[in-house]
Amino acid sequence: MRRFLPDGFTLSLVATVVLASMLPCRGSAAGVFEVVTDVAIGLLFFLHGAKLSREAVVAGMTNWRLHLTVLASTFLLFPLLGIVLKPVLSPLVSPDLYLGILFLCTLPSTVQSSIAFTSIARGNVPAAIVSASASSLLGIFITPLLVGVVIAGTGQGGLSLHAVGAIVVQLFVPFVAGQIAQRWIGGWVRKHATLLTFVDRGSILLVVYTAFSAAVLQGLWHQLPMPVLAGLVVVNAALLTCALLITRYGARALGFTKEDEITIVFCGSKKSLAAGVPMAKVLFAGHPLGLIVLPIMLFHQIQLMACAVLARRYALRRDGVPAAIVAGGVRR
Template identity: 50%
Template sequence: MAIIDVFLLALAATVALAALLPAHGHAAEMVSIAAKAAIALLFFLYGARLSPQQALHGVRQWRLHLLVLATTFVIFPLLGLAARALVPSVLTADLYTGVLFLCLVPSTVQSSIAFTSIARGHVSAAIVSASLSNILGVVLTPLLVVLLMDTSGASRVDGGAIRDIMMQLVLPFGLGQLMRPRIGGLITRYAALLKVVDRGSILLVVYTAFSMGMVEGIWASVDVGRLIVVSLVAAALLAAVLAITTVTGRLCRLDRGDAIVLLFCGSKKSLASGLPMALVFFPAATVGLTMLPLMLFHQIQLVVCALIASALARRADDTAVPTVGEGR
């Protein structure tokens, strides 16, 4: 095993590149298109690699999917409500609103699944859990916002989120399943290709997220001290959920592959889903500040979960024990 993980070096280089040369205008659009293309290719390869029996295994894991949904839409909101104790000594009222809002949005899809794949988890179960979280989040997040927060926006369900999931994730996966009899053996033989697409898609997502943060000026929207405080709160929130999902996986006696799904799908929050919803619910004058905690959390989770996924992958390689049902 290399002393320094090449993927972690690439991750650090990507963050530095986004800080020094963030994508603007047309370049940002091109990067976004490239990221979507990489993600679609990734899901096509997942579909070509997974046998129908493995895919069905992912669909049948209802206990796991309920645990992920409970973490996303019950545990997170409870932690967000508990953070009210930090006002006004640590957080301002507007920043607390942002912290609570980040706790109400659904999980990410692409990065959750890619991290699960990198860590040698159950990819098929991750696809179902993450997609289900986003689809239900279209309804549950507005409902939770109305119940738990004071906003000036009107509740609105956007069917575009479901369409995007179907077109970008489900359709490529289905095409991969259809092509599996012809190219499945080739994908298995050249497994390094899936690894490259796995990690390449994560690097593109990281670059896109950090570029957005630089272009939107989130680092300058509050003073340095307050920015550090919000970052620490976001990091503590992520650490708490990572600990909860880890302990829950052990108490529920999940096997390694399912425990990894719970860890990554349960601990994430989607910036892509959160931004459009925030524009609906919050006044234009304060929406930037309200979104700051979610933007910071999103970037922290990418870096932290990349480190965890890489460590889990090294541990799996060292022990040479294949994941149940989907050993790689």
């Protein structure tokens, strides 16, 4: 049962939401937290730029069919699922929550977990590194554009030039600065990966705390009864299930090898909490941010649990364990 339990970071997210519910930051303290959060987000993308090796990207670009398939799943399949399934799934949640679902559908793939699950499942790890990294980088540009298209279709406003400029200044400029500085500090950053993890998770927790503090002060928990929260879990699970099935059988229909299929499944079905929370802070300044980021937080945990089970089954089958035994959950 251990694989179904929340990881430490998820527990930290829950604790942060509880803290914001009991002790929300307000007044001058909220202003200080906003500044600290902005600095942490800029540092996060600077370190990501310093860590991402240009040589690894160039070396992995030869498998262009796989990379295009992953990008199509991330930036085309998910938004289409969010729009097509809206008549069926939107009655389960509130309009603001479904706006968060649509935003979730526009996000890039994760980097760390996509690579980790691909490795566990015996997939094409070099291709996963390139696909996940490319998705994360391109998402800085593609996600705001998709948000503009998707939100315009909901009648809740569009994407302003100010929001695009804020994304460029707060996310892309630090990333480019990190790429430039990679020549001098890239090796040090990769060697001290725990620093990046600390900044990564710390910046997310800061955004979640400030977002939920503002939401609690606006009466978040009065707007979010348990049936709506349960409906949100169902909507997230439905989206992930569709993505996993389509990427799996789509990769087979396109004639990819088993290693490439694994990479497509785990890179093409993920959504990045690390990129989504900072982007939401910039793109949805006039919206209830707590309700926007809540779907991303739930999807994060659901995708980790589901992909942990799926990666293990892939690995056992790659090791020659019969499908019936894998389905029965026998450990090796």
